[in-house]
Amino acid sequence: MRQDQLDGLITFLCVAEHKSFSAAAVQLGVSPSAVSQSIRMLERRLGTPLFNRTTRSISLTEVGAHYLDRVAPAIHELTDAGAELDAATEHPSGLLRLNVPRAGYMIVLQPILHDFLDAYPAINLEVTIENSLVDIVERGFDAGIRFGHLVEQDMIGVKVGPAITAHVVASPDYLNRFDIPEHPHDLRSHNCIGFRHLTTGLVERWAFSRNGEDITLPIKGRLVINDSAALVQAALDGLGLAYMINGYIERFTAEGRLVRVLADWSPPLERLTLYYPDRHRVPPKLRALIDFLRTHLPAAQPTTEAILR
Numbered sequence: 001m002r003q004d005q006l007d008g009l010i011t012f013l014c015v016a017e018h019k020s021f022s023a024a025a026v027q028l029g030v031s032p033s034a035v036s037q038s039i040r041m042l043e044r045r046l047g048t049p050l051f052n053r054t055t056r057s058i059s060l061t062e063v064g065a066h067y068l069d070r071v072a073p074a075i076h077e078l079t080d081a082g083a084e085l086d087a088a089t090e091h092p093s094g095l096l097r098l099n100v101p102r103a104g105y106m107i108v109l110q111p112i113l114h115d116f117l118d119a120y121p122a123i124n125l126e127v128t129i130e131n132s133l134v135d136i137v138e139r140g141f142d143a144g145i146r147f148g149h150l151v152e153q154d155m156i157g158v159k160v161g162p163a164i165t166a167h168v169v170a171s172p173d174y175l176n177r178f179d180i181p182e183h184p185h186d187l188r189s190h191n192c193i194g195f196r197h198l199t200t201g202l203v204e205r206w207a208f209s210r211n212g213e214d215i216t217l218p219i220k221g222r223l224v225i226n227d228s229a230a231l232v233q234a235a236l237d238g239l240g241l242a243y244m245i246n247g248y249i250e251r252f253t254a255e256g257r258l259v260r261v262l263a264d265w266s267p268p269l270e271r272l273t274l275y276y277p278d279r280h281r282v283p284p285k286l287r288a289l290i291d292f293l294r295t296h297l298p299a300a301q302p303t304t305e306a307i308l309r
Helices: 009-018 021-028 032-046 062-088 102-109 113-119 172-177 184-189 228-236 250-254 284-299
Strands: 051-053 058-060 094-100 123-129 143-147 155-160 164-170 206-210 213-217 242-245 259-261 272-277
Touching: 009 021, 009 032, 009 062, 021 032, 058 062, 094 102, 094 284, 102 123, 102 143, 102 228, 102 272, 113 123, 113 284, 123 284, 155 284, 164 206, 164 250, 172 259, 184 206, 184 213, 228 242, 272 284
Parallel strands: 094 123, 094 143
Antiparallel strands: 051 058, 143 272, 155 272, 164 242, 164 259, 206 213
16 A cells, blocks of 8 residues: 555545535635645546536536545544544544524523633634525534524534523613503504514514414514614614514613513524534534533523624
């Protein structure tokens, strides 16, 4: 066996799994040009192209697919062996990349972030906040956080964070100028601030439930916003009633800057889920975060100070 026979195999496997040179580069911690060079050298050594390349996508050639079938199990065995040794040290390390919506950051990550980084000094954390859905595998993320119904079925999901409920809130100034609603149908005469979802383009309907009676309303108002922080600020500014989930507004209700109405009509909502690809095992750095969330988050309270800047 020549010493260079195994060169480039990890890069080949990573590119084949992600179908992307750039995503493979992110996972490997190198530049896309380095990934491309490694693949070219491997193809030159084997004497055959492994990938079909276009300006928009790449795919395995027939030879490349056959080669992947042969080498992938052996590479996984080697990487798993190394990962097991890493886990045995009980010192999770490396870059942990997460893709989360703003709600996921505020409700799940922000309350534990300081303590988690203190507990695991060898873990570096990169958090990308995006409300739109993305392919975490293609983009090179270790895990994502979304509301449970948005998570693809081929992902492993772990419920994280507190129970989620809806809150209808307004400023004292607004409620002094208009009657306080006592029933969801009273909202028809109110200025309700709409929230347009980036993923669907639809303005959110407001859902209510009490004693077996379920009501879903298309709300009306003069203002529609697509950012949660701006929605909170609009309510603070007295522009109308806002429909928010817990995790954003606790500090403001405690200070009396926002007042909750129709509290007995608030239904439980889908909880947030941390999800990751179905792999043979969970990397120690991700396992550390999952375990930390399970043991620390129930007692943590989000401050929400970071949402208004």
